[in-house]
Amino acid sequence: MKDASVNAATPAAFDVERIRDEFPVLNTTMRGKPLVYLDSAVSAQKPRRVIETLRNFYEKEYANIHRGVYELSERATARYEAARETARRFLNAASTREIVFVRGTTEAINLVAATHGRANLEKGDEILISAMEHHSNIVPWQLLCEERGLALRVAPIDDRGELIVEEFEKCLSPRTRIVALVHVSNALGTINPVRELTRQAHRCGAVVLLDGAQAAPHLPIDVRDLDCDFYAFSSHKVFGPTGVGVLYARESLLEALPPYQSGGEMIESVSFEKSTYRDIPERFEAGTPNIAGTIGLGAALDWMTELGHDAIATHEAELLAHATAALEAIPEVRLIGTARHKAGVLSFVLEGVHPHDAGTILDHEGIAVRVGHHCAQPVMERFGVPATIRASLSVYNTREDVDALVAGIAQVLRVFRG
Amino acid sequence: MSDLRSLYQELILDHGKSPRNFGKLADANRRASGNNPLCGDKLTLYLRVEDDVVRDVRFEGSGCAISTASASMLTQAIKGRTTQAVAALFDRFHALVTGGESTSGADAPELGKLEVFAGVREFPVRVKCATLVWHTLVHALEHDGGEVTTE
Numbered sequence A: 001m002k003d004a005s006v007n008a009a010t011p012a013a014f015d016v017e018r019i020r021d022e023f024p025v026l027n028t029t030m031r032g033k034p035l036v037y038l039d040s041a042v043s044a045q046k047p048r049r050v051i052e053t054l055r056n057f058y059e060k061e062y063a064n065i066h067r068g069v070y071e072l073s074e075r076a077t078a079r080y081e082a083a084r085e086t087a088r089r090f091l092n093a094a095s096t097r098e099i100v101f102v103r104g105t106t107e108a109i110n111l112v113a114a115t116h117g118r119a120n121l122e123k124g125d126e127i128l129i130s131a132m133e134h135h136s137n138i139v140p141w142q143l144l145c146e147e148r149g150l151a152l153r154v155a156p157i158d159d160r161g162e163l164i165v166e167e168f169e170k171c172l173s174p175r176t177r178i179v180a181l182v183h184v185s186n187a188l189g190t191i192n193p194v195r196e197l198t199r200q201a202h203r204c205g206a207v208v209l210l211d212g213a214q215a216a217p218h219l220p221i222d223v224r225d226l227d228c229d230f231y232a233f234s235s236h237k238v239f240g241p242t243g244v245g246v247l248y249a250r251e252s253l254l255e256a257l258p259p260y261q262s263g264g265e266m267i268e269s270v271s272f273e274k275s276t277y278r279d280i281p282e283r284f285e286a287g288t289p290n291i292a293g294t295i296g297l298g299a300a301l302d303w304m305t306e307l308g309h310d311a312i313a314t315h316e317a318e319l320l321a322h323a324t325a326a327l328e329a330i331p332e333v334r335l336i337g338t339a340r341h342k343a344g345v346l347s348f349v350l351e352g353v354h355p356h357d358a359g360t361i362l363d364h365e366g367i368a369v370r371v372g373h374h375c376a377q378p379v380m381e382r383f384g385v386p387a388t389i390r391a392s393l394s395v396y397n398t399r400e401d402v403d404a405l406v407a408g409i410a411q412v413l414r415v416f417r418g
Numbered sequence B: 001m002s003d004l005r006s007l008y009q010e011l012i013l014d015h016g017k018s019p020r021n022f023g024k025l026a027d028a029n030r031r032a033s034g035n036n037p038l039c040g041d042k043l044t045l046y047l048r049v050e051d052d053v054v055r056d057v058r059f060e061g062s063g064c065a066i067s068t069a070s071a072s073m074l075t076q077a078i079k080g081r082t083t084q085a086v087a088a089l090f091d092r093f094h095a096l097v098t099g100g101e102s103t104s105g106a107d108a109p110e111l112g113k114l115e116v117f118a119g120v121r122e123f124p125v126r127v128k129c130a131t132l133v134w135h136t137l138v139h140a141l142e143h144d145g146g147e148v149t150t151e
């Protein structure tokens, strides 16, 4: 994350109330109380800009893309391709040829496993992940390992929830072909030093995939600076529609990959003897894509860029500091994940109260948090808890939201501890 | 707050905190495990069944207050009952927590203290917590061994 002091250059334009006004759902009530939405790590709410973009598109510009000779289709195609350029800028990729639209982070990782993994890895090769991965960055590699007789290695984390860099280095070997790491952990909030880790992995000749599902909503991302080979994120976590996401892939690698799904849109010519495929990135976008969703994603990324990553990061860092202090002041709270570099995730357990019970009582207060294993069961195991309560912060959250959470926790403790 | 109090009644909180018949049963002849992966509830139920009667029952595991209290109170409710009566009791309990109709006849055992779980029906996502141990029980009686999961 950039130093908070850079914010001095971008004056106090950040007005959280103005931002909240752009999110219609934040003005609703739940169970008769104002909604306190602290679950943006699962999925972010949508600003009016995105909602209006979808509506406009369906009302005025909808057609399938890359097909019609008529104007409406040309317009839809132009909007879709403009979203590709927006995504390129968002990631600072060198070319739109490196931007593949997929269903989300999960599909992006599966695509890389199914194409790059199958084409390049052979028996005895190794894939390295970390102990804080989301299930979607574990299971596709596990399946590939079973299929190809590969070994899956796991770099350990410490009690704060930080990756142990020296151990990571020891896990690398000349047999390591793929390193797949989460940029920001959804269960712990840890921001991994992915630039440095990528450098080390490259020294061993491995390619690097970064799971940016939780990083994209919070941090500026520069794939050229990170020097990663693949980067994945989901639209719905960056204030865009569901059902779409982005896979960035280094051009030279993407060009060499075999097709993933096949059918219409990805072919150049088809005969019963042999088909030829389109150039990248279309080669990886078989069938009619999520056109409206992709255009909506473009609107969401534009919205974030206008807001400014520094302003987002500064607001969230302040909120995280406030929330961390407030939770640490409650004796029954044990925070899970206390990394020195953290994004806005507060995972915790309450002494004597199962997370599921806490979640029900918080819900009753109109507070939406996630309880469970957060699709990171190995992390739960590492910290010896069956589940945690997780409050996640976003750009539209306020100190009042955090204070409501603290009051909600007091309520939970009153019910359970009398 | 009122439906919350009806969910977390004193009796449920008490059994959640200090479960009865907790631990292994050395001479068990039936057992099964239940798992609710969504919230991490896990329990194992041990039974000694003789002449079609539940002579003894204990459980162990960890879970939320609702699932723990449900397991604890189940052990008290079924001890000494025939497997047929146990099945009828489950039917009534299921109807209680889902707000459905019980199909068991008038001779089915009364729910008694188990009525305290009536508040669960206002919390659809918690129904699985209350019924996990009952599904596990059915599995233990019918198959002995193995695991049931809510998903």
Ligand SMILES: Cc1ncc(COP(=O)(O)O)c(C=O)c1O
Binding pocket: A041, A042, A103, A104, A105, A106, A107, A134, A136, A137, A182, A184, A185, A186, A211, A213, A214, A234, A375
């Ligand atoms: C770190 C991380 N990776 C991957 C995913 C999967 O994203 P999606 O469900 O959008 O494919 C998530 C979503 O929870 C996540 O938090």
